[in-house]
Amino acid sequence: YKRVTVKSLIEMKANGEKISMLTSYDYTMAKIVDSAGTDVILVGDSASNVMAGHETTLPITLDQMIYHASSVVRAAKRALVVVDLPFGSYQSDPKEALRSSIKIMKQSGGHAVKLEGGKEIKESIKRILNAGIPVMGHLGLTPQSIYKFGTYSVRAKEEEEAKKLKEDALMLEKLGCFAIVLEKVPAKLAKEVADSVTIPVIGIGAGNGVDGQVLVLHDMLGMTHEFNPRFLRRYMNLYDEMTKAISLYCDDVKSVDFPNEKEQY
Numbered sequence: 001y002k003r004v005t006v007k008s009l010i011e012m013k014a015n016g017e018k019i020s021m022l023t024s025y026d027y028t029m030a031k032i033v034d035s036a037g038t039d040v041i042l043v044g045d046s047a048s049n050v051m052a053g054h055e056t057t058l059p060i061t062l063d064q065m066i067y068h069a070s071s072v073v074r075a076a077k078r079a080l081v082v083v084d085l086p087f088g089s090y091q092s093d094p095k096e097a098l099r100s101s102i103k104i105m106k107q108s109g110g111h112a113v114k115l116e117g118g119k120e121i122k123e124s125i126k127r128i129l130n131a132g133i134p135v136m137g138h139l140g141l142t143p144q145s146i147y148k149f150g151t152y153s154v155r156a157k158e159e160e161e162a163k164k165l166k167e168d169a170l171m172l173e174k175l176g177c178f179a180i181v182l183e184k185v186p187a188k189l190a191k192e193v194a195d196s197v198t199i200p201v202i203g204i205g206a207g208n209g210v211d212g213q214v215l216v217l218h219d220m221l222g223m224t225h226e227f228n229p230r231f232l233r234r235y236m237n238l239y240d241e242m243t244k245a246i247s248l249y250c251d252d253v254k255s256v257d258f259p260n261e262k263e264q265y
Ligand code: KIV
Pocket: 023, 042, 043, 044, 045, 046, 047, 084, 181, 183, 204, 214, 215, 216
């Protein structure tokens, strides 16, 4: 396999080739996601919701992110693996941000880190980049700030927030970030942002005028039921498929249909 790199992603944008990105948190799923041809695997702090059942992304720790990321790295032969810096591991100061990033790179083997925010975390991003660690930005709806926003609704509908978002995107490019995730903003604004920078803008709920798309794997496979945003396309209904399979198994155990003659020693 020819490994996807931060350089090849920037070339893909230049060539007009869209970038596919999905989350993974474990070895078995990441192996499928990688071999199916996904360009970027994000070890998202959405693991806090999807894997651990928390209501927000805030509780997940750096060590828990590293456990997920190291499992994903062992599976990914082609995809670039990006790891979220979790809440509380980079907001205090640039030194803490660098320390957390180094820990992720050394202990998980991931290829890049992602941080939420714009000019508030400028110095931290600079410091991480100076250490040779590729950084992906994340603007728009940034779930680690949910208690500031109060809701998970669309961001940057008003001119003031849209203006700051555009400035932040330009700043992230200038600092040397290799890509930006843009979450839940109007499609028109997202396209303007994507057109204003040479680094790829990867959207989630940001329309099709951007350079790539990302979804949470368990959502697009239909394993989750509660989460129903407009931007989510479900490619399977795995929740129902799995429920059927598991209840068949339970029935077979009860009726002593499983195991049969051939399934025993
Ligand atoms: O944690 C995550 O899954 C993310 C994506 C939704 C972009 O940050």
